[in-house]
Amino acid sequence: MRRRRKKRITAFLIIFLLAAAGGAMVLCRPMLFGGFQKQSGEHIKNTALFKVNIEKLGYVPEKNEEPVRAEETLKFESEETEVYENDMPKVMERDTVKSIAAKRVSSTEICIMWNGIPDDGDVEGGQYVIMRRGSSANVRSEKWEEIGTVEAFRKNADSGEESAYEYTFTDSLDSPDPAQYRYRIDVRTNDNVWYTGTEESMASNVLICIDPGHYKGASEASGENMYGYEEGIFTVRVGLALKGKLAEHGIDSYLTRETDNITIAGYTNAALDRGHISLRGEYAVGSNLFLSIHTNANNDNANGCDTWQQPLAINKTLVIVNQTAGQSEQMLTVANEIGKAVTAANFRLGLSPADQFERACRDSVRPWTDEYNDSLNVKGTVCCRLGTDGDYYGVLRGAADAGVPGMIVEHGYHTVEEVRRQAMTENLAMEWARADAEGITKGLGFE
Numbered sequence: 356m357r358r359r360r361k362k363r364i365t366a367f368l369i370i371f372l373l374a375a376a377g378g379a380m381v382l383c384r385p386m387l388f389g390g391f392q393k394q395s396g397e398h399i400k401n402t403a404l405f406k407v408n409i410e411k412l413g414y415v416p417e418k419n420e421e422p423v424r425a426e427e428t429l430k431f432e433s434e435e436t437e438v439y440e441n442d443m444p445k446v447m448e449r450d451t452v453k454s455i456a457a458k459r460v461s462s463t464e465i466c467i468m469w470n471g472i473p474d475d476g477d478v479e480g481g482q483y484v485i486m487r488r489g490s491s492a493n494v495r496s497e498k499w500e501e502i503g504t505v506e507a508f509r510k511n512a513d514s515g516e517e518s519a520y521e522y523t524f525t526d527s528l529d530s531p532d533p534a535q536y537r538y539r540i541d542v543r544t545n546d547n548v549w550y551t552g553t554e555e556s557m558a559s560n561v562l563i564c565i566d567p568g569h570y571k572g573a574s575e576a577s578g579e580n581m582y583g584y585e586e587g588i589f590t591v592r593v594g595l596a597l598k599g600k601l602a603e604h605g606i607d608s609y610l611t612r613e614t615d616n617i618t619i620a621g622y623t624n625a626a627l628d629r630g631h632i633s634l635r636g637e638y639a640v641g642s643n644l645f646l647s648i649h650t651n652a653n654n655d656n657a658n659g660c661d662t663w664q665q666p667l668a669i670n671k672t673l674v675i676v677n678q679t680a681g682q683s684e685q686m687l688t689v690a691n692e693i694g695k696a697v698t699a700a701n702f703r704l705g706l707s708p709a710d711q712f713e714r715a716c717r718d719s720v721r722p723w724t725d726e727y728n729d730s731l732n733v734k735g736t737v738c739c740r741l742g743t744d745g746d747y748y749g750v751l752r753g754a755a756d757a758g759v760p761g762m763i764v765e766h767g768y769h770t771v772e773e774v775r776r777q778a779m780t781e782n783l784a785m786e787w788a789r790a791d792a793e794g795i796t797k798g799l800g801f802e
């Protein structure tokens with residue numbers, strides 16, 4: 356079926372008045388505008404419309420004679436109006452595709468996938484037009500731009516069968532710098548009608564390696580009122596929740612483990628973490644960031660309190676960066692934003708007495724010490740901890756060896772009873788995941 360010839364359109368009748376030499380020549384011709392959504396991009400240019408219509412009426416303007424718009428050009432009219440062939444595309448909004456999804460392929464490629472709406476005659480023989488809009492600070496644009504086209508399917512001539520047709524298009528980016536985009540699929544029919552898609556998908560070229568710290572049974576937890584807390588179990592909950600939150604912002608991620616146990620290169624649990632722990636960090640090779648999820652602890656009987664009954668005042672957020680992250684302003688911004696967001700969440704949840712986090716820049720990253728870690732009523736901040744062989748922590752050293760900025764996020768102290776209680780009986784895993792995701796997106800300048 357071809358598209359129906361008549362369309363009911365609430366149309367504005369536009370009368371163009373042209374000033375001709377020695378007098379005014381009036382050209383009357385209904386032009387369709389009303390009922391259309393915004394004319395996005397460059398699809399309709401008024402000057403082009405003028406020319407088309409002048410030519411149709413056999414009026415060829417003399418050189419330098421520009422058509423002009425008269426004062427009163429708009430009249431309202433509602434009627435069945437013919438859509439003329441060969442006009443410029445008419446822009447309308449409607450569902451053009453089903454299930455649009457965009458996904459990172461590499462640091463310079465994003466794949467856009469969608470399903471056609473097979474029973475729609477408008478699309479047959481037409482084109483899908485892939486539209487993109489930058490949504491991160493470094494590429495932000497208000498305008499949608501056309502980045503490519505894909506021919507729409509033709510019905511199987513023999514069987515006449517129609518099914519859900521799957522299409523893909525790969526957007527090749529100019530730069531591997533972290534950037535976030537929105538995608539939309541428009542349709543240009545062979546009847547010259549342009550449909551603006553209603554569905555959007557967000558994607559970026561960023562990949563994050565999430566490392567839920569430890570493994571089941573590795574927690575040092577002991578004592579009363581533990582609520583069954585184990586760091587090695589809780590961190591994987593945070594990590595999985597974080598993966599979901601990042602996906603909402605078009606950020607791709609993967610985990611070093613998604614279950615209670617971890618195996619990398621044939622080493623499992625204790626065999627990995629005692630002797631080969633840097634493999635966790637090396638697992639991040641090719642990604643933009645290695646993020647290790649932890650909860651903190653203090654020295655035995657710090658602050659004159661039982662090890663496991665520390666006061667809320669110890670509960671600051673520490674983000675420990677490796678040297679690769681410490682040398683990158685952008686990654687320090689991410690570290691600062693994560694620390695800020697987790698601190699704000701802890702304060703809101705009654706897990707910390709103050710909503711204060713000290714931002715760090717390249718020359719003010721605080722060296723980590725036991726005294727600082729155990730101290731009460733001090734702000735959380737971005738730290739570094741160096742050993743004799745580069746970064747002290749094996750996971751951060753591994754990430755650095757893989758050329759990846761790495762961070763350990765000590766969200767809060769599980770040696771504070773209220774932290775353990777909220778972790779095990781409330782939704783603290785999701786709260787922290789949300790804060791981590793907020794920090795990452797803000798730090799990257801993403802929506």
Ligand SMILES: [Zn+2]
Pocket residue numbers: 568569586649650651
């Ligand atoms: Zn830990």
